[in-house]
Amino acid sequence: MRMSSTTPVLIVVKQRSELKSLRDTFLQRMTSLTNRRKCLI
Numbered sequence: 001m002r003m004s005s006t007t008p009v010l011i012v013v014k015q016r017s018e019l020k021s022l023r024d025t026f027l028q029r030m031t032s033l034t035n036r037r038k039c040l041i
Helices: 002-040
Strands: none
Touching: none
């Protein structure tokens, strides 16, 4: 009974962490792109 109640929470936490990592990589790409543009200009 206890396990079944904690499982959804674990899933949500996992999804949140994945979303955060995705966002971090996206931000890194954007900053690298802007840096490249600055170098070109």
